[in-house]
Amino acid sequence: MERINFIPTEKILERLNYENPWWVSRRIPELYNAMEKRLYFDVFYPFVKEKEIRRALVLMGPRRVGKTVMLFHSIQKLIDEQVNPQEIFFVGIDNPIYIHLSLEDILKLCSKTLNRTTLDGCFIFLDEIQYLKDWERHLKVLVDSYPETKFIVSGSAAAALKWHSTESGAGRFTDFMLPPLTFQEYIHLKKMNHLIYNGTIEYGDKSIPYCLAHDIKAFNKEFVHYLNFGGYPEVVLSEKIQGDMGRYVKNDIVDKVLLRDLPSLYGIKDVQELNRFFTYIAYNTGNEFSYETMSRESAIQKDTLKKYLEYLEAAFLIKVLYKVNVNAKRLKRVSSFKVYLTNTSLRTALFSPIIETDDEMGNMVETAVLSQWMHRENMNLTYARWKDGRKEGEVDLVLVDDQKLKPLWAVEIKWSNRYLEKPLQLKSLIDFCGTNELQYALVTSIDQSGTTKTDPLKITFLPAAIYAYNIGDITLKKKTSY
Numbered sequence: 001m002e003r004i005n006f007i008p009t010e011k012i013l014e015r016l017n018y019e020n021p022w023w024v025s026r027r028i029p030e031l032y033n034a035m036e037k038r039l040y041f042d043v044f045y046p047f048v049k050e051k052e053i054r055r056a057l058v059l060m061g062p063r064r065v066g067k068t069v070m071l072f073h074s075i076q077k078l079i080d081e082q083v084n085p086q087e088i089f090f091v092g093i094d095n096p097i098y099i100h101l102s103l104e105d106i107l108k109l110c111s112k113t114l115n116r117t118t119l120d121g122c123f124i125f126l127d128e129i130q131y132l133k134d135w136e137r138h139l140k141v142l143v144d145s146y147p148e149t150k151f152i153v154s155g156s157a158a159a160a161l162k163w164h165s166t167e168s169g170a171g172r173f174t175d176f177m178l179p180p181l182t183f184q185e186y187i188h189l190k191k192m193n194h195l196i197y198n199g200t201i202e203y204g205d206k207s208i209p210y211c212l213a214h215d216i217k218a219f220n221k222e223f224v225h226y227l228n229f230g231g232y233p234e235v236v237l238s239e240k241i242q243g244d245m246g247r248y249v250k251n252d253i254v255d256k257v258l259l260r261d262l263p264s265l266y267g268i269k270d271v272q273e274l275n276r277f278f279t280y281i282a283y284n285t286g287n288e289f290s291y292e293t294m295s296r297e298s299a300i301q302k303d304t305l306k307k308y309l310e311y312l313e314a315a316f317l318i319k320v321l322y323k324v325n326v327n328a329k330r331l332k333r334v335s336s337f338k339v340y341l342t343n344t345s346l347r348t349a350l351f352s353p354i355i356e357t358d359d360e361m362g363n364m365v366e367t368a369v370l371s372q373w374m375h376r377e378n379m380n381l382t383y384a385r386w387k388d389g390r391k392e393g394e395v396d397l398v399l400v401d402d403q404k405l406k407p408l409w410a411v412e413i414k415w416s417n418r419y420l421e422k423p424l425q426l427k428s429l430i431d432f433c434g435t436n437e438l439q440y441a442l443v444t445s446i447d448q449s450g451t452t453k454t455d456p457l458k459i460t461f462l463p464a465a466i467y468a469y470n471i472g473d474i475t476l477k478k479k480t481s482y
Contacts, residue, residue, distance in 0.1 A: 007097055009109070015097050016113045022075065022085040023114065032072035038233065039185050041073055043479045044176055048074045048123070048152055053174075056143050056151035058129075061178035062316040062342070063253045064232045067154040070178065071125050074152070078123060086114050087122045093135075094128035103138040107146075120148035130155040140172045156261075179316070179375050180231035180343035182472030183368070183465070187222065189236050195219050196469070202451050203460045204440035211470055216447040216463055220356070223465035227364050228353040231343030249349030254278070254317075262311050273300060277308050281318060281339050282347050286363035286370075288323075288385070290336040309339070316342050319374055326386040326393065326435050328400055328407040338383055340367045342374060356446075365444070365464045366396060366413045372471035373397075376478075384410070384432055393428030407436050412443045413464065419443055420461045423452045433457050442467070 022028055047057050059067050071090065079085050089110045091098065098106060103126070111119060129135045135153075142151060187193060196219075199212035213219035229235050229242045232249070241248045258275050268274055280298050291302045298305070312318045321338040324330050341347055344367050354360050373381055380402050384395040397411040412419075412429045419426055426443060433441050439456055444464035451460050 007100075009112075012097055012101075012109055013113050015095065016089075016091070016109060019090050019092060020088070020113075022079055022088065026079055026085050028072045028076045032069055033076065035069050035073075035233070036189050036237075037073050038066050038070065038178075038181070039188055039476055040178060040479075041070055043476070044070060044178070045074055045077060047174055047176055048078070048150070050174075051150055054143060054147055055172055055174045056139050056153060058173045058175050059152065059154040059178060060175060061156065062180060063156045063256060064234060065178050065180050066233045067156065067178055068127050069233070071127060071152065071154055075123075075125065083123070086116075088125070089122060090125040090127065092127045094131045099131075103132065103135070103142055107142070119146055123150045123152065126151065126153040128155055129153040136173075143172045180345075180371065181233060181236065182372055182375060182475070183223065183226050183230065183468045184470075184472030184476065186226045186230045186236055187469065189233060190222070192222060195222070201449070201460060201462065203442065204458055211466070211473055212449075213463070213466060216465070220447060220463065220465050223368075223468065224354070224356055227344045227368055228348045229345050231345040235345060245345070245349040245353075249345060254346065254349065257315050257317060262315060266307075266311055268311075273304075274308055274311075277305070278312060278317065279350055281312070282341055282350050284339070284363075285341045285344070285347055286338065286366045288336050288338050317346070318342060319370060321370070321381060321383055323385045324382045324398060324400060324407075326384065326388065326391075326432055328382075328384065328398065328405070328436055330382070330400075336385075340370045342371055344368050344371065362413075362415045365415045369411075369413050369444070369464065369468050369471070370397070372468050372475070375472065375475045384428075391431070393431055395429055395432045398432075407432075407438060410436075410438055410441045411467075412441070414444050415446055415464060417445050417448045420445060420448050420450050420452060423454050423459055426454075426459070429459075430454055430457055 017023070027033065044059070059070065061067055075088050075090060078088055091106055091110070107119060107124070110124070111117070129139070132138065139151060139153065181189070187195065195213055195215065196211045197214060199210055200207045201210040229245065232253075235241050235245070235248065258278055259271050262268055262274065263271050277298055277300055291305060294305055295302045300308070309318070309320060313320055319340045319342055321340065322330065322334060323337065344364050347364065348354070354364060373379065380400045382398050382400055384393075384398050386393060395410050396413045399408045400406070401408050410429060410432055412426060424430070429441055429443070433439070434457070440458040440460065442460045442462065444467050445461050447463050449462055451458060453459070
């Protein structure tokens with residue numbers, strides 16, 4: 001019997017047949033077929049079908065956000081659109097059976113399983129590509145060698161994928177980032193769209209279309225649930241997992257990234273130090289840090305901290321936000337910054353679920369709102385903080401125009417109803433908007449809506465849950481209209 005690197009070829013061919021049941025049945029496994037599609041599927045699928053441009057499609061994202069499921073849903077849609085099932089190949093690269101094979105070897109075996117002489121016109125899905133050494137170099141060669149074949153690959157060791165695909169795959173790869181669930185997707189997955197209706201809000205001098213809630217109390221209940229459990233499709237749909245978040249999310253997601261992926265990619269020696277550092281950040285999500293205070297409180301050297309921040313951000317676990325001053329100018333020397341989890345349920349997994357009245361609610365809401373904005377590309381999101389003599393202030397979110405270096409909008413994220421009645425207490429926001437000639441701004445609340453004027457600034461108030469939902473909704477509409 002022929003062998004490839006100690007494993008009989010026959011066994012590898014058996015595995016390929018097992019992984020590709022649609023060659024016979026025309027159906028993907030029922031496990032995946034029964035799962036609800038993420039709303040991002042409609043954005044992703046056109047890239048799968050695109051064959052005019054000779055590029056591999058690289059699906060990136062954190063662990064457990066549904067990348068493999070999205071690949072299977074793509075396979076079923078191709079079959080439903082009359083693509084020959086025997087022209088669709090799926091290979092789970094993380095299976096040890098493929099560990100000593102090159103991509104070229106795997107393709108030859110794919111051809112062999114179905115007695116094909118060519119892979120022209122085929123779709124090749126390679127899941128967990130990062131398990132293959134130098135995958136990006138090999139994939140680039142395949143894209144050139146098989147111009148009539150479409151390659152779709154996925155991987156969750158996001159740091160390596162992000163860096164390697166941009167450096168090595170220039171002009172050969174199309175990157176697609178699949179982030180954790182937005183609040184809008186959470187409502188969709190839980191089949192709760194009946195809570196929402198299409199309305200309008202007043203923003204500045206315009207009335208703009210906006211999704212609003214029939215019952216804001218019921219909507220807020222879902223929002224708090226989303227803060228605690230909403231980042232991952234499996235968690236959202238399983239009360240069993242929600243009851244044991246520590247084991248599922250921490251062991252399966254956090255530990256695998258912190259204790260396995262990142263150390264193997266970057267040669268990190270002290271994995272427990274990295275773990276401790278991430279726990280420290282998770283507890284303080286949404287807070288402002290400086291390298292000095294961070295180093296003092298975590299007992300880690302500053303140079304090491306900078307590397308850890310870089311690695312954790314590349315792995316989609318955190319987002320670092322840099323600040324501007326009252327004139328919306330970025331400071332030349334980065335002395336302080338804010339750090340947010342990319343998904344609030346990571347904090348729940350490490351500590352415990354929160355309720356509406358907890359002190360941490362403000363930071364968790366701010367983290368959740370920022371995580372909705374992360375789905376937008378090429379946005380220069382910052383926060384403003386300044387101290388000028390006796391004057392000091394802070395604004396939570398500021399979007400700066402890269403060309404004009406001027407703020408386009410400012411948002412204050414609050415989990416409180418008091419500011420609609422007492423808008424003058426929003427002194428920092430009023431000062432910032434006045435300095436930058438912004439005539440309107442947005443402030444979130446718990447459950448109150450309305451507008452108020454503190455001449456010349458007009459402030460729109462919206463429940464934080466409504467604001468978070470609409471960021472996701474508008475982002476998706478922008479992506480699907482391209």
